Amino acid sequence: MRPYVFVNLAMSADGKISTRERRQVKISGADDFKRVDEIKAGSDGIMVGIGTVMADDPSLTVKSPELKAARRARGEDEHPLRVVVDSMARTSPDADILCKGAGQRVVAVSAAAPAGRVEALREKAEVVVVGEKGVDLTLLMHELATRGVKRLMVEGGGTLIWGLFKAGLVDELITYIGSTVIGGVDAPTPADGEGFVREDEFPRLELAGVERVDDGVLLRWVVKKEE
Ligand SMILES: NC(=O)C1=CN([C@@H]2O[C@H](COP(=O)(O)OP(=O)(O)OC[C@H]3O[C@@H](n4cnc5c(N)ncnc54)[C@H](O)[C@@H]3O)[C@@H](O)[C@H]2O)C=CC1
Numbered sequence: 240m241r242p243y244v245f246v247n248l249a250m251s252a253d254g255k256i257s258t259r260e261r262r263q264v265k266i267s268g269a270d271d272f273k274r275v276d277e278i279k280a281g282s283d284g285i286m287v288g289i290g291t292v293m294a295d296d297p298s299l300t301v302k303s304p305e306l307k308a309a310r311r312a313r314g315e316d317e318h319p320l321r322v323v324v325d326s327m328a329r330t331s332p333d334a335d336i337l338c339k340g341a342g343q344r345v346v347a348v349s350a351a352a353p354a355g356r357v358e359a360l361r362e363k364a365e366v367v368v369v370g371e372k373g374v375d376l377t378l379l380m381h382e383l384a385t386r387g388v389k390r391l392m393v394e395g396g397g398t399l400i401w402g403l404f405k406a407g408l409v410d411e412l413i414t415y416i417g418s419t420v421i422g423g424v425d426a427p428t429p430a431d432g433e434g435f436v437r438e439d440e441f442p443r444l445e446l447a448g449v450e451r452v453d454d455g456v457l458l459r460w461v462v463k464k465e466e
């Protein structure tokens with residue numbers, strides 16, 4: 240049992256999701272940010288890796304007052320459950336994702352995380368220990384499903400997205416391609432990590448939508464299931 244997992248990201252025309260210094264950049268335009276807010280509001284949970292928390296300090300809150308009101312009217316918290324994948328419990332207790340906006344949080348750590356940092360995080364979030372050295376993403380998905388997460392949005396970054404693809408946990412990939420070039424061999428891309436080597440390992444995608452948004456393109460891919 241696991242949630243439906245969809246990844247949403249914005250990349251430059253040359254396939255980078257931030258600069259080589261991992262500095263957050265605005266790739267999406269106003270209409271795309273509105274679309275992101277809508278799909279976030281339609282999700283039960285939203286997940287990021289600790290690399291993104293440390294680089295961007297995102298809140299991952301729903302921004303539109305109307306969308307927040309609609310969630311309340313459905314009996315939901317204003318913001319989806321926010322989930323940080325954080326093997327060593329490096330999330331700062333002052334991070335926006337733990338402090339901004341009402342709602343539930345889960346920080347997923349491994350058994351190798353220092354006890355003191357785990358205890359400090361328990362003041363702000365539910366901490367789940369899944370995995371020995373790194374976070375076992377399959378176990379985490381099971382934990383999220385038992386907490387009622389049916390639709391999970393993944394915001395990145397590239398290392399987490401790679402880990403999810405490697406574990407066969409991605410159902411859909413939504414990519415906004417913006418009208419800019421970032422460049423840099425060390426700049427993060429949508430799926431980093433070590434990468435697949437053999438062609439028979441590559442996840443296969445089916446193109447489910449192409450749309451012009453702002454001055455870029457929105458692509459929606461559905462991951463083909465193995466027969
Ligand atoms: N343009 C966009 O749409 C977005 C861009 N970003 C950018 O991505 C960059 C951050 O990406 P990364 O450094 O790759 O960090 P990340 O956010 O992907 O976090 C990776 C970390 O997650 C932890 N982790 C634990 N278990 C794991 C597992 N099983 N698989 C994978 N990771 C696991 C590890 O500590 C790992 O270093 C930033 O520069 C940020 O601005 C992030 C989100 C969206």
Ligand SMILES: Nc1nc(O)c(N)c(N[C@@H]2O[C@H](COP(=O)(O)O)[C@@H](O)[C@H]2O)n1
Pocket residue numbers: 247248249263264265266267268272275287291295296297298299300394395
């Ligand atoms: N969809 C999208 N377009 C961009 O141009 C971006 N830079 C990002 N970045 C992601 O948005 C997060 C910000 O979240 P909050 O506004 O703090 O809620 C950031 O951390 C990236 O995950 N996304």
